[in-house]
Amino acid sequence: MGKKVTIHDIARMLNLTASTVSRALNNHPKISESTKELVRKKAEEVGYKPNPIAATLRTGRGKTLGMIVPRINRDFISNVIAGAEQECRQRGYSLIICQSEEEVEREQEALRTLVQSRVSGIMISISAQTNTGKHLEAVINEGIPLVQFDRIRPELATHCIVNDNYQAAYYATTHLISQGCTHLVHFGGPSYINIYAERRQGFLDAIAQHEGIKYSITEPAITREKGEAAAWQLFQTKESCPDGILAASDYSALGAMLAAKKAGISIPQQLLIVGFANEPFTELISPSISSIDQCAHEMGKTAARLLIDTIESPRKFVEPEKVIIKSKLHVRESSTRQHVPSENNAVPGPS
Amino acid sequence: MGKKVTIHDIARMLNLTASTVSRALNNHPKISESTKELVRKKAEEVGYKPNPIAATLRTGRGKTLGMIVPRINRDFISNVIAGAEQECRQRGYSLIICQSEEEVEREQEALRTLVQSRVSGIMISISAQTNTGKHLEAVINEGIPLVQFDRIRPELATHCIVNDNYQAAYYATTHLISQGCTHLVHFGGPSYINIYAERRQGFLDAIAQHEGIKYSITEPAITREKGEAAAWQLFQTKESCPDGILAASDYSALGAMLAAKKAGISIPQQLLIVGFANEPFTELISPSISSIDQCAHEMGKTAARLLIDTIESPRKFVEPEKVIIKSKLHVRESSTRQHVPSENNAVPGPS
DNA sequence: AAAAATTATGCAATCGATTGCATTGTGCCA
DNA sequence: TGGCACAATGCAATCGATTGCATAATTTTT
Structure with missing residues (x-):
């Protein structure tokens, strides 16, 4: 069982050298078509399987990619991974997954x-x-190609794949205003992280486009608990109580919703809410939560594609590219004053 | 930048041989404590990083594990992966992830x-x-150690990590009966897959323990769509309309719930439902769905632990072990006639 | 027909660590 | 003091594929 066949074995059988066999298998131009055919056939016949480890040792790098994420068990992330894995497989790469668990040390x-x-x-x-x-x-x-996605450090010269967080937040805020909101609150995340800073800016800029909108920002409040606590706090005084919330995560939005229920504030009659990430639960709960779908699968696929392209590029230096994945606002009950929208109501963001 | 240091470099610097350095670094007993110390210090000093590729080539196998799952982007699976990754990291292994996408060819x-x-x-x-x-x-x-988890082929002599599907289904069914149900339906999955067969059997055996319970089984019905269609079908005639459903997945349970809403059947007054997997949404929607938590994280951790133990075991043959992860029934609104249970109502299954 | 160019293949080193066997050195015992 | 055990280290092969350079075989050029 499993006595591995090597190129040397094949060489011996064919009265050739390992070099020739190697070149034949790699379709080297200096090998005659006839021997190539011969070698391929023999290789097939004896069930030859190349040993990528040996090749990697010799050449320095092999066909494996690594991916580091804060946590695997989140819907957004696992969809990114799924997309990346698909691309990797199609192009003959393997994918090693690591979790940083939101800690720098782990990341390092x-x-x-x-x-x-x-x-x-x-x-x-x-x-x-x-x-x-x-x-x-x-x-x-x-010298190892790096690609950043979602949460990035923009100062680095790498490919980046991100969502149009600014646009999405801008669009969602405009949506809230168009639904009649006049007092908005944004539940944000730490603003040294690009995605949260961008969402915040989109929120602010949208408000600046309209007259007489009151607003405030609470951050960080991206967990359910924080969202709930923050919302509860706001609901205490008439002054601070908003009629629209843009949450930087769906869990934060959920927390706000729970707080509203407790405070006797009805959604969407008195308060509209929009979240971020389009977690599966957003469309299942009642009222369903409007949320911004970040197209995670596509993001993963794109990240892997760009990375592999860079690796396989013959040129040593590739101009860093910034890919923006357009997100979609799914308008649901939590942000609709007029009526319950029908199913499948994804609205593309502004182009 | 990155001129890699090898054991040869260290050997040269210390007037030793690569063999000695290698042995020293691997804490070989035949190397004197003094040289070991010397080598370690030098290695540290010059920033030596071992090349696992070379070691793998020489020894045959390295410190990387593989994991194959149907799909990554499911809550249960991604939690299993998260658990496995944790264990791997702690023990110095890397983890390669592959998706079969529910196809045998991909799996192969x-x-x-x-x-x-x-x-x-x-x-x-x-x-x-x-x-x-x-x-x-x-x-x-x-000769590659294999560990199966969740969906397994029991005829193979491998370690297996599975849930107590039978017990859980048995327990959940008993729960439904104790809540007053007399006509139960089970939405199952393909019965050539162990987990579904076990759940089904648990369902049947629990019913057999009680007098006068009507029942039927629909399968496969593990998707939301299938669950909804199947339930809708049942609701058409008084005869076939159940007062309790044990669904083999939460999505199936959700489908049933939607069908019930459409049919004007109220939950939990007229119909009780229990699902499987404890998806995040089950506790968020209304009525919240009772579900069986399969402790995915623990399953992943255990799978990795057993696999690594096997790999590192000096003995050539390890007796296959079957680990059963005990699951927990979370009783929620969808299966409670009397009152809305308080938060955090996980009930351990029968031991 | 000899020189040059082209084509196809072989030789041998290399990637970096591991390991069985040989060798050297030291201490112990009779 | 000779012989022996044992401890510590070196030698050299090995894992399997890749690759620059040399060489042999064939064709083209002048």
């Missing part, structure tokens, strides 16, 4: 591990704790 | 890829399509 450790494993490239979405790009730069300086 | 392809990548072991939860264990046996015969 994961980076080290991947570098040592001689992966050909790394995709990363940084942890909530990460407020420097030093450790990423180190990897780049090792 | 993934298996081949992992074997060729010289992973030291593989964890797998088989696809819904898989109804043979031949391809898994092939891997085992290659």
Whole structure:
């Protein structure tokens, strides 16, 4: 069982050398078509399977990519991974997954591990704790292609795949205003993380486009608990009580919703809510929560594609590219004053 | 930047041989404590990082595990992965993830890829399509340790980590009966997959323990659509309309709930429902759905632990072990006639 | 027909760590 | 003091594929 066949075995059988066999299998131009055919046939016949480890040792890098994410068990992330895995498989790469669990140290450790494993490239979405790009730069300086997605450090010269957070927040805020809101609150995340800063800015800019809108910002409030507490706080005085909330996460939106229920504030009659991420539960609960779908699968696929393209590019230096994945606002009950919208009501953001 | 230091470099600096350095670093007993210390210090000083690729080539297998799952983007699975990744990291292993996307061919392809990548072991939860264990046996015969989890082929001599599906279904069914149900329906999955067969049997056996319970089984009905259609069908005649449903998945339960709403059947007054998997949405929607929590994180951790233990065991043959992860029934509104239970009402299954 | 160019293949080193066997050195015992 | 055990280290092969350079075989050029 499993006595591995090597190129040497094939060479011996065909009265050739390992070099020739290797070249034949790699479709080297200097090998005659006839021997190529011969070698391929023999290889097939004896069930030859190349040993990528040996090749990796020799050439430096193999066909494995690494991906570092804060946590795997979140709907958004797992969809990104699913997309990336698909692309990897199609192009003959394997994918190693690491969790940083929102800690910089873990992130660095994961980076080290991947570098040592001689992966050909790394995709990363940084942890909530990460407020420097030093450790990423180190990897780049090792010559390992890096691609950032979702949560990124924009100062680094890498490919980036992000959502149109600014546009989406802008659009969602406009949506709330058009539904009649005059006092908005934004539940944001730490503003040193790009996505939260962008959402916040979109929120602010949309408000600036309209007269007489009161607003405030609470941050960070991206968890259910924080959202609930923050909302509860706001509901205490007439002054601070908003009629519209743009939450930077669906869990935060959910928390706000629970607080509203407790405070006897009805949604959407007295308060409209929009969340971020389009978690599965948003359309299942009642009232269903309007949310911004970030097209995670596409993001993962794109990240992997760009990374592999970079790796396989013959040119040494590739101009860093910034890909923006357009998100979609799903308008649901929580942000509709007039009527319950029909199913499948995704609205593309502004182009 | 990154001129890699090798054991040879260290050897040269210390006037030793690579062999000695290697042994020193691996804490070989025949190396004097003094040189060990010397080598370690030098290695640290010059920032030596071992090249696992070279070691893998030489020794045959390295510190990487593979995991094959039907799909990554499901709450249960992503939690299993999260657990496994944690264990792997703690023990110095990397984890390669593959999706079979519920297709046997993909599963085989993934298996081949992992074997060729010289992973030291593989964890797998088989696809819904898989109804043979031949391809898994092939891997085992290659000498690669295999661990199955959740959806397994019980005829194979491997470690298995599964839930107590039978017990859980039995317990949940008993729960429904104790709540006053007299006409139960089970929405099952394909019965050639262990977990569904077990759940079904638990359902049947619980019913057999009680007098005068009417019942029927619909399968497969594990998707939301199927669940909804099946339930709708049942609700058409007084005869077939149940007062309790045990669904083999939460999505199926959700479908049933939607059908009930349409049919004007109220939950939990006229119909009780229990689902499987404890998806996040089950506790968020209204009425909240009672569901069986399968402790995915623990399952993943256990799978990885057992696999690594097997790999690192000095003995060639390890007796296959069957670990049963006890699940918990979360009783929520959808299966409670009397009152809305308080938060945090997890009830352990029968031991 | 000899020189040059082209084509196809072989030789041998290399990637970095591991490991069985050989060798050297030290201490112990009779 | 010779012989022996044992401890510590070195030697060299090995894992399997890749690749620059050399070489042999064939064709083209002048």
